[in-house]
Amino acid sequence: MDRVDLNLLMALDVLLDECSVTRAARRLGLSTSAMSRTLLRLRSVTGDPLLVRAGRGLVPTPHATALRDRVRDVSRHAQTLLRPSSDPLDLATLESTFTLRANDAFIEFFSVPLLQAVTAAAPRVRLRFAPKPDKDAGPLREGRVDLEIGVVDAPTPEMRVDTLFVDHYVGVARSGHPLLHGRKITPKRYAACGHVASSPDDMWREAVDDALDALGLKRDVRIIVPGFTHAMRVARHSDLVALVPRSCLGHAPKGQSAVDSGLQAFDLPVPTPSFTVCALWHPRMDVDPAQQWFRDTVISVCRDAYPQGNAGIY
Template structure:
C-alpha cells in the first residue's frame, strides 16, 4: 500500500458529507486552499472529478455518490483500527468469556456479587470458573485461564500479580461447640478435638501443622477434604474443628455468612502469619483493555469486600 495515503480518507469523507470545500476545510481545521489542493489530489488518485460546480454549490458525480455510501463507515473503521487500544474499548459492547481460577470460598462468597457488578457494566460478558486442583502456571501460559485468584505459589518468573487483600487463618466450629463453653482456647484443648484438614492436593503438609510446637505434637485429624467450604460444612454438622481463611467467614456484602450457616470462628492458639490473596495473570494480557478492565473489577470488588486494615496494605494493593 505504498501508493495509498490514508490521510486522504478523512478529507474525502468530509468533502462527500459537506459537499463544500469550505465546509470540509472547517470540519477538518484546514485552510480552504489546503482543502482545494487535497481535492485535486483526490481527483488524481480516484480518476474522477468527485465534485462539480452547479451554480453556487457543488454536486457529487455518480462515482462520488457511490463512495458517499461507503466512505463514512470506512473512515470510522480506519480511525478505530489505528487508534490506541484503550480508546477502542467499550465494556457495554464487549462480547467475551473470561476464564478464572479461584478457590470455592471466593466463588461462594463473592461470585454472585462479581457477576452482578460485571453484568451491569458489560452484559455481554460471561465468567467461567475453572477447577483449581493445584497452583501450576501452565494454564495461564497457554491461555486456558485468563485470571487466577489466590495465593501466589507458582515458580513461573514471568507471571504478573496484584494484591487483592490480606487474609489469615482462623478456627471454625459449629455454634454451641463444647470448645467454646470455657474461657480461652489453649493449644492442648484445641488439639484434643477431632479435626478436618483441608488439602487441595491431598498432602498432609500445611502451615497449621508446621506451626505446632513442639514439633512432635499432632492434632487429631480425622478427615482430609479438598476445600475449605467442605471442611466448614463438616464442622457445621459435627463436633469436628476446621481451619479456614478469615475471608470465608463473610465480608462487607455478607457480614453474617458464618452465623447464617451455623458456624463460629475463633482465634487459633498458634502463631500463624497472614498471607496475601492476589490476582495472577500472564504478561501477554498486561495491556489488553478488556483484561485490564476485568482486573480492575475484581480489585474493586475485593477492596469493598475486604477493606485494607493498615496503610501498608493500602500501599501494597496499589502497586
C-alpha cells in the same frame, strides 16, 4: 493446498462453547439455518461430526472436545490481533467470555458480587470460573485462563502480579461445641479435638501443624476434604473443628457466633502466619483493553469487599 475459510474459526469456537446451533446463531447474529449450514461446512472441513444429537441437545464428539481449548485460544488471539489498539472499548456491546481460576472459597464468596459488577457494565460478557487443583502456571501461559487468584509462594518473573488483600487463619466449630465454652482454648485442648483438614491432594498438612509440633502436639485429623467450604460444612454438622481463612465467615465479627451458618469462629491458640492473596495474569494480556477492564473489575470488587489491612479470602 485448499484454502481454509478462517471465518469458520469463530463459528467453531462459538458452537463448541454453546453446544447449540440456535444459541450460536444468536451470538453471531445469524439465522439458525445459516448456522446449520456453517456446521455442515465445519464437518466437511474437519472430517468429523463435531456435535451430535443426545436427547434434545447436542454433545461434542471426542475430536471436538480435543479441539475446544485450542480453538478458543486461537480465536482469542485472532480477535486481539485484528482489533485496532486505538479503538475505545465499548462495554455495552462487548461479547466475550473471561476465565478466572480460583479455589472454591473465592468462588463461593466472590462469584455473585463479581457477576453483578461485570453485568452492570458489560451485559453481554460471560464469566467462567475454572477449578484450581494446583498452582501450575500452564493455564495462564497457554491462554486457557485470563486471570488467577491465589497465594504466590515463590517468585513469578514471567507473570504479572497485583496484591489484593491479606488474610489469616482462624478456627471454626459448630455453635455449642464443647471447645468453645468454659475453659480457655489452649493448644492442648485444641489439638485433642477431632479435626477436618482442607487439601486438594494428599498433602493435608496445614499452617497450624508446625506451631503445634513445636509444642509436642499433633492434631487428630479425622477427615480430609478438597477445600475450605467443604471443611466448614463438615464442622457445621459434626464435632470436628476446621481451620479456614478469617474471611470465610464473611463480615461476622471475630469470635461472634454466625447464627445463619451455625458456626462460631475462635482465635487459634498458637500463632500462624498471615498470607497475601494476589491476582496473576500473563504479560501478553497487559495491553488488551477488555482484559484490562476485566482485571480492574476483579481487583476492585475484591478490594472493596476487603480493604487493605483487613482479612480477605483465599
